Amino acid sequence: MVGTMVKNRALSNVISIIILIFVILLVFIPFLYYLNNISQNNTVKTSIVNNYVYLKNLQISQVTTGHPSLYYNGSSIYAVYSNGTFVPPSNLTIVSILYLNTNGIWLNLTSIKYPLVISKGQVISLPSYIQGRPIIIVTSLGNIFFLQSGSSIGPFATASRGGVEILTQIYTSSGPSSVSTNVTTNIYGTYKNFTTPIAFSNQTGTFVTRLPQYVFYQNSKGQIITGVFHNWIVLGLATVNSTSSQGIQVTLRGQPVVLIGNYTQITSTVGLTLQVKGDSNIYVSIFVNGNSYTIQNEQTITVPAGYVNITVITLQANDTTQQSQGVISHYSYSNAGYNGKTYVAKSFLIFVPPGATNPTVYLNYLNDYNYYLVKIIGNYSETQYGQVCLILNGTVYNYNNTNPYWIIGGNYSFDPTGIFTGSSTYGAQTVIFQYSNRTSFTYTFPNIPSYVIINQPMNITVKYAVTEYWQQLQ
Numbered sequence: 001m002v003g004t005m006v007k008n009r010a011l012s013n014v015i016s017i018i019i020l021i022f023v024i025l026l027v028f029i030p031f032l033y034y035l036n037n038i039s040q041n042n043t044v045k046t047s048i049v050n051n052y053v054y055l056k057n058l059q060i061s062q063v064t065t066g067h068p069s070l071y072y073n074g075s076s077i078y079a080v081y082s083n084g085t086f087v088p089p090s091n092l093t094i095v096s097i098l099y100l101n102t103n104g105i106w107l108n109l110t111s112i113k114y115p116l117v118i119s120k121g122q123v124i125s126l127p128s129y130i131q132g133r134p135i136i137i138v139t140s141l142g143n144i145f146f147l148q149s150g151s152s153i154g155p156f157a158t159a160s161r162g163g164v165e166i167l168t169q170i171y172t173s174s175g176p177s178s179v180s181t182n183v184t185t186n187i188y189g190t191y192k193n194f195t196t197p198i199a200f201s202n203q204t205g206t207f208v209t210r211l212p213q214y215v216f217y218q219n220s221k222g223q224i225i226t227g228v229f230h231n232w233i234v235l236g237l238a239t240v241n242s243t244s245s246q247g248i249q250v251t252l253r254g255q256p257v258v259l260i261g262n263y264t265q266i267t268s269t270v271g272l273t274l275q276v277k278g279d280s281n282i283y284v285s286i287f288v289n290g291n292s293y294t295i296q297n298e299q300t301i302t303v304p305a306g307y308v309n310i311t312v313i314t315l316q317a318n319d320t321t322q323q324s325q326g327v328i329s330h331y332s333y334s335n336a337g338y339n340g341k342t343y344v345a346k347s348f349l350i351f352v353p354p355g356a357t358n359p360t361v362y363l364n365y366l367n368d369y370n371y372y373l374v375k376i377i378g379n380y381s382e383t384q385y386g387q388v389c390l391i392l393n394g395t396v397y398n399y400n401n402t403n404p405y406w407i408i409g410g411n412y413s414f415d416p417t418g419i420f421t422g423s424s425t426y427g428a429q430t431v432i433f434q435y436s437n438r439t440s441f442t443y444t445f446p447n448i449p450s451y452v453i454i455n456q457p458m459n460i461t462v463k464y465a466v467t468e469y470w471q472q473l474q
Contacts, residue, residue: 056141059092063145063153068092068118071258073167074132074149075178077124080165080199092118093140099126100134115140123197128220132175149176152235152258164238164252165199168215168261170227179217179227179263185209196261210247211261214351216307222290224349226306227263234259266306268354273300278365282317282331286310286363295363305354311347312336312363318371326373326436326457328406331365338362373457375404380464385426388464391415392452399462407454414452416462429465434458 063070068079079092094116097109111127126135137145145153166183169176184193187200187207216226232243236257241249250259275298276284284295289309293301312333319329336343338350338361352359376390378399390397392412397405418427428448433441436457443449445467452460 052141056143059139059141059143063092063143068121069152070137070145070147071152071165071167072135072147072149073169073178073260074176075126075128075130075169077126077135077137077147078121078165078167078197079118079124080121094118094137095140096138097124097126098136098138099130106136109135121199131177150233150235150260164250164257164259166194166196166209166259166261168196168211168263170215170217170225170263170265171230172225172265176262177217177225179215181212181215181261183209183211183261206249206251208247208249209259213246214266214306215263218309222287222309224289224304224307224309226266226304228266228306230262230264232259233262266304266354268305269302270305270352270354270356270359271300272303272308272352273298273358273360274363275360276363276365278334278367279319279329279331281319281321282365283314284317284363284365285313287313303352305352305356308350308352309347310336310350310361315346317365328371329367330369330371330408332368334364334366336361336363370409371406372409372454373404374407374454375459376401377459377461378464379461380426385419385421385464388417388419388426390460390462391417409455410453412452412454414449416448416464418464418467424466425468426464427467428462429467430461430463432459432461432463434461 062068066080071078071080077097095114097112098106099109101107109126109130112124116124132149134146134148137147139145147153164187166185168179168181168183170179171177178197180196182193183196183198184191185207186192187209191208211229213229214226215229216224218224229246232240232248234240234243234257237253238257238259239251239253250257272288274286274288274293274295276282276295280297282296286293286295287310288301289303292313293299315333317331319331322329333346336348339359343350350361376397376399378388378390380388380399388399390399392407392414394413414431416428416431418425420426427445429445431443431448433452
């Protein structure tokens with residue numbers, strides 16, 4: 001009996017140990033799984049953070065080495081891909097551009113549609129109220145690039161002897177304004193023309209570049225701002241033989257260089273004469289640099305020297321000085337002439353140099369046709385036969401109208417209508433053309449004319465009667 005009890009107690013202990021082990025495994029295995037998941041999540045989060053930091057730093061490296069470089073001239077942001085060898089290539093995504101207002105507060109520029117993805121060289125034009133203000137560019141990776149007017153971040157690659165960007169600006173009382181113009185350079189070996197802003201990456205050696213004496217831009221009011229060349233501004237290390245001449249020789253010294261052609265605004269004025277040619281009696285409306293003028297014969301106005309924007313508003317005009325004699329002369333704009341050059345378009349640009357003597361713009365108008373007063377007289381019995389009319393080139397004119405008709409001079413088909421009553425035709429029996437120069441022509445049926453020449457004021461008289469009788473056959 002004792003032996004049996006010992007055996008049962010030993011068996012119970014074994015079973016208890018087995019149950020305990022099972023319970024421990026049941027609790028510990030999920031716990032190990034939980035610990036493993038926590039470790040994996042921390043690893044993923046660490047990888048994400050590390051990857052973000054890597055991309056953020058990579059973007060800074062790309063911009064500072066010219067992929068793309070950023071240059072701010074006070075009115076525009078120039079993004080230039082000057083380092084084609086950067087690996088890997090990537091876009092620059094801008095999510096916000098801030099500017100410092102006059103109250104010292106940073107405000108977001110809302111006129112640009114965000115996100116702005118830059119994948120190739122481009123110019124980001126800024127509103128006029130931002131000109132010259134400091135700006136901050138915020139990217140999708142959280143990088144912040146601060147730029148003041150005339151500053152840049154990595155304008156060109158540092159490989160070889162660097163690169164060069166040529167910009168042009170007009171400096172006015174409110175600060176610099178970017179402007180495009182022609183630049184001639186032999187940076188590629190032979191002289192070629194380019195349009196500013198222009199970037200040349202990884203160029204070596206010495207080259208020559210030349211700008212025109214005058215440049216201009218047109219503001220939102222239609223006014224033309226003209227600049228005369230003042231000097232070159234060199235940003236970066238380069239040797240130039242001059243900064244005060246339009247054409248200079250440049251030698252790069254292994255670093256990126258920005259060359260800015262700086263122009264000053266012309267503020268002197270000149271007297272410009274506008275003269276209407278063709279007829280001194282018509283009034284012509286014209287816009288000059290956004291200002292409206294109405295001219296008869298000629299008028300001298302004061303304009304800023306330099307480029308002048310002219311738009312002809314009056315393309316057609318009537319001379320009514322002889323209206324009482326029955327003639328209105330019609331004129332159409334033909335062309336304009338200035339300094340030996342003809343301008344056919346209604347809008348054109350001329351250059352009036354400072355100190356010009358008696359500059360004159362000729363506005364040429366041609367008398368293409370005239371209106372003549374024509375009185376159309378009908379002699380007929382409306383109560384007996386009904387109403388008839390006169391048709392000239394398909395247009396119906398009523399007889400004995402209270403006011404005579406103004407008709408454009410020319411040759412017209414002539415058709416005095418008639419009435420068929422069933423037994424007779426009632427139509428034009430006599431036609432008289434009586435002109436203002438006292439000449440007169442009379443025609444009788446059946447020789448009624450099929451056309452009439454209107455080349456002066458005149459009376460057209462049509463006398464009606466029965467022209468044909470009809471008799472029914474028995």
